[in-house]
Amino acid sequence: MTSAGGELLVLALLLPVAGVLLAFLLGGRWAARITLLALALGLVLTGLLGVRLFASAAPLTYALGGWAPPLGILLRFDGLSLALLATAMVVLSAIALYARAEFAVPAGARETRASFVFWTLLLGVWAGLTVVVLASDLFTLYVALELLTFAAVPLVSLEGRADTLRAALRYLLYALAGSVLYLVGCALLFGAYGTLDIGLLAQRAQADPATLLACALMTAGLLAKTALFPLHIWLPPAHAGAPAAASALLSALVVKGSFFIVLRLWLEALPAVVTPAAAQVPAALGAVAIFFGSAVALRQARLKPMIAYSTVAQLGYLFIMLPLVLGATALGQSTATALAGGMLQLASHATAKAAMFMAAGLIYAGLGHDRVADLGGVARSLPLTVWAFALAGVALIGLPPSGGFLAKWLLVSAALATGQWWWVLALAGGGLLTAAYVARVLMVALSSAGPAPALRAPVARSRQWVVLGLALLSTLLGLLAWVPLAVVPLGAAGAR
Amino acid sequence: MTTTTIYGLLGALLVGVGLYGLIVHPRPLRKILSFNVLGSGVFLLFGVVARRGAAAGFGGDPIPQAFVITGMVVAFAATALAVALLLRLAEVGGATELDEPPPAEDRAA
Numbered sequence: 001m002t003s004a005g006g007e008l009l010v011l012a013l014l015l016p017v018a019g020v021l022l023a024f025l026l027g028g029r030w031a032a033r034i035t036l037l038a039l040a041l042g043l044v045l046t047g048l049l050g051v052r053l054f055a056s057a058a059p060l061t062y063a064l065g066g067w068a069p070p071l072g073i074l075l076r077f078d079g080l081s082l083a084l085l086a087t088a089m090v091v092l093s094a095i096a097l098y099a100r101a102e103f104a105v106p107a108g109a110r111e112t113r114a115s116f117v118f119w120t121l122l123l124g125v126w127a128g129l130t131v132v133v134l135a136s137d138l139f140t141l142y143v144a145l146e147l148l149t150f151a152a153v154p155l156v157s158l159e160g161r162a163d164t165l166r167a168a169l170r171y172l173l174y175a176l177a178g179s180v181l182y183l184v185g186c187a188l189l190f191g192a193y194g195t196l197d198i199g200l201l202a203q204r205a206q207a208d209p210a211t212l213l214a215c216a217l218m219t220a221g222l223l224a225k226t227a228l229f230p231l232h233i234w235l236p237p238a239h240a241g242a243p244a245a246a247s248a249l250l251s252a253l254v255v256k257g258s259f260f261i262v263l264r265l266w267l268e269a270l271p272a273v274v275t276p277a278a279a280q281v282p283a284a285l286g287a288v289a290i291f292f293g294s295a296v297a298l299r300q301a302r303l304k305p306m307i308a309y310s311t312v313a314q315l316g317y318l319f320i321m322l323p324l325v326l327g328a329t330a331l332g333q334s335t336a337t338a339l340a341g342g343m344l345q346l347a348s349h350a351t352a353k354a355a356m357f358m359a360a361g362l363i364y365a366g367l368g369h370d371r372v373a374d375l376g377g378v379a380r381s382l383p384l385t386v387w388a389f390a391l392a393g394v395a396l397i398g399l400p401p402s403g404g405f406l407a408k409w410l411l412v413s414a415a416l417a418t419g420q421w422w423w424v425l426a427l428a429g430g431g432l433l434t435a436a437y438v439a440r441v442l443m444v445a446l447s448s449a450g451p452a453p454a455l456r457a458p459v460a461r462s463r464q465w466v467v468l469g470l471a472l473l474s475t476l477l478g479l480l481a482w483v484p485l486a487v488v489p490l491g492a493a494g495a496r
Numbered sequence: 497m498t499t500t501t502i503y504g505l506l507g508a509l510l511v512g513v514g515l516y517g518l519i520v521h522p523r524p525l526r527k528i529l530s531f532n533v534l535g536s537g538v539f540l541l542f543g544v545v546a547r548r549g550a551a552a553g554f555g556g557d558p559i560p561q562a563f564v565i566t567g568m569v570v571a572f573a574a575t576a577l578a579v580a581l582l583l584r585l586a587e588v589g590g591a592t593e594l595d596e597p598p599p600a601e602d603r604a605a
Contacts (some may be wrong), residue, residue, distance in 0.1 A: 070559075071559070143566065143570070146570045146573075150573065153577065153581070154577075160584070160588065161588070162590075165581055165585040165588060165589065166589070166594055168581055169524055169578065169582060169585060172574070172577065172578050173518075173527050173528075173531070173578070176574050176578070177515075177518055177531070179570075180534050180538060183535075184538050184541070186563070187541040187542050187545055187560075188541075190542075190560055190563070191544075191548065194549055194557075
């Protein structure tokens with residue numbers, strides 16, 4: 001069952017975990033250096049995995065201990081895995097470079113708990129996401145989900161204020177309810193089919209009441225973790241209250257992990273059970289999320305809560321991909337357009353949202369506040385940062401040549417090809433509302449009235465360049481038009 | 497009614513009670529306890545699944561038993577994390593409610 005190059009998968013898993021252990025051994029003074037080194041190695045490894053995957057055009061697999069499913073655990077790496085892992089590695093690296101100024105312990109300074117905790121939790125999020133992309137059975141995905149949660153929750157309360165502790169606790173309770181519902185579904189599926197392996201379930205599962213109940217429970221649990229409307233209320237206080245680097249991590253990557261499991265569950269484990277009609281439900285919630293999240297974002301007085309509500313809205317786009325993929329399957333069309341559109345939206349939002357949160361963090365560091373109304377002329381004090389914010393906004397709105405534009409283009413094509421024109425309205429309307437809240441910030445920031453606001457503290461140029469680089473990447477993602485269409489179908493479910 | 501059916505129904509009952517408590521109770525400590533009741537129900541369900549799926553001569557299918565052990569470790573860690581957050585919240589904020597306290601001037605009045 002182990003394919004050529006399968007050992008690389010074990011290495012990909014070991015890298016972040018070894019980083020965590022080493023950080024514990026050597027302490028917070030070394031944690032930043034260990035993380036950056038591990039991320040550099042991880043980027044190379046992800047590149048190698050991509051090359052291997054393209055060369056073999058079949059999923060890379062590794063059977064742990066030589067035991068094949070259903071008894072053993074199989075690590076499996078396909079095109080969808082590559083899309084999420086590559087996105088995660090790029091965003092994690094950018095966040096780590098940005099966070100160095102905030103959380104690294106300079107020589108001679110006292111080591112703080114926040115610095116040590118931040119780096120180990122960043123490695124923890126990385127480890128969780130790696131398990132998410134490599135797992136090929138629903139129970140390993142459950143473990144991955146919990147790893148991700150346990151790394152994400154303390155990130156919310158890094159600053160230890162009462163309101164952030166409250167946000168973290170609320171997040172944890174939502175996440176626990178979600179994962180235990182997912183576990184009930186696992187029990188029902190195992191009871192009915194005697195396996196939780198995704199490939200075997202795809203062959204055995206039928207649309208009987210127990211399976212439908214299991215699917216509904218697991219989906220509800222995952223939606224709570226992904227913060228899809230109306231289960232989103234934990235997200236804005238949690239993401240807005242964390243330090244900017246942690247917000248970026250949470251908004252860009254952590255919520256994508258549980259969404260990825262929805263994809264595995266709906267499209268690969270139970271395609272015989274879910275129907276295009278059933279997929280209208282999460283997509284409709286997604287459409288409501290787009291309008292609701294954007295409208296509330298427009299009314300926020302502060303920058304970070306606005307960006308957090310924007311995440312609520314942007315997550316809605318991801319769920320529109322479900323009926324489009326299932327609809328294409330039902331009509332016998334290729335699912336590549338819808339899948340590529342959805343995964344590109346995921347990558348585009350991850351890069352843009354991380355850049356936006358970090359830009360907001362720099363504005364906060366410079367001005368000492370992030371009230372939108374009082375940002376007048378900040379573009380003259382922090383030109384690079386405001387540029388980064390604007391470019392990230394362009395990607396979120398979906399203007400060409402950004403990844404967001406190409407993603408929406410692909411999703412609209414898929415919607416029209418499968419005769420589901422109503423999703424085009426949500427895709428286009430969401431773009432308009434996004435433009436409104438991004439423009440609202442930029443109009444104040446770019447205003448030339450009055451003197452440029454004085455900076456409370458100098459903002460390092462290198463940090464601004466990191467943010468600008470990530471924003472540029474998300475803006476130029478659309479130029480790589482062929483990549484998602486080539487990557488996503490690699491080793492897809494049919495080739496099992 | 498066989499023993500496994502009784503255990504299965506009991507597991508379902510615990511899941512129901514736990515879920516109800518998790519949703520209805522406003523206080524975080526009650527929610528954490530409800531989560532544990534709910535978790536116990538799920539583990540019992542896994543036990544029932546193991547018993548039903550047992551091959552001749554075995555007490556139970558080992559795979560669901562392994563799931564239960566993993567699930568318990570996870571639930572234990574989750575409970576520890578939640579209680580730690582709650583304790584810190586009580587220390588820093590002086591209260592353990594999840595809702596924001598009213599603004600200071602309201603409280604003074």
